[in-house]
Amino acid sequence: MAEGHGSASGGENLLFLTDEQLRKGIEAMFFAYRGFTADPDRILEDHAYGRAHHRALHFINRTHGTTVNNLLALLGVTKQSLNRVLRTLIEDGLVESRVGRTDRRERNLYLTPKGEALERALSEAQRERMRAAYRAAGPQAVAGFRQVLEAMMDDDIRRQYLGLRDRRP
Template identity: 80%
Template sequence: MAEPERATHQGGESLLFLTDEQLRQGIEAMFFAYRGFTADPDRILEEHDYGRAHHRALHFIHCAPSTTVKNLLAILGVTKQSLNRVLRRLIADGLVESRVGRADKRERHLHLTEAGRALEQQLSDAQRARMRKAYRDAGPEAVAGFRTVLEAMMDSEQRRQYHGMRNGRA
């Protein structure tokens, strides 16, 4: 069995030793939590014949109105071909508008339509309800710790994008 990993808590005041078994349990918990987190939106998406890629696009266009296709590619970490398939469908279905950039005519700025905002709201409401319940059940210290763990799992570029979105610079 591998040697336990050592993680330093903020400020280094305490050390936490994790066995491979504890890490495996954490990984399994993440998989099952993700299934729960996506279950409600998946049912809503299925009614529209959409998938999770459509949900992610709607979510991040909502979070960063007027974002460019290039920026959305960076946030989602998908291929241009994959994103174009998703955007074509969302635009054709009247959920997203693509507008030519004012400063650079080559850029395409993305905006949710009223119908797109309504679907995004429905999807987000389902996830917020689940997260709100989980956060209430876990308590404020657990919530803060959970956020710390999630951020620590991001690589530096993902963390930069995440903090940029939180600061209104998507």
């Protein structure tokens, strides 16, 4: 069923499409993701938070004043699931929820200084590993890395990903 896809039957070099190559790629994703989350996870433990809190902090920092609905779409979870996380972050004073100015049904989410501090610590740990990996692999490899990851996303997610802009305070 799966055989023959990556055979070198064509004129071009398609060895990188071998099932074995694809399997190695799959395993690389699995193992690399473990490393990717390992450092922030250690920090989160000390605060009795989990990965879900990290993700919320990351995207609230990324898109200042975003609404809950917006965040739901980015994270791909239900509002009940997000709400549980968001509530603790608000109670603990890491996130501020302000009533929307134009549409008062909406809530705009912001990090407090305390929230920014934790986000920075988590992000810095994660970026440090990325930085080391990027440096080890070099700029050309990094470009390829990003290309493959983008091609791997679902279409609607890719649009959201590409739309994320760096905040300028």
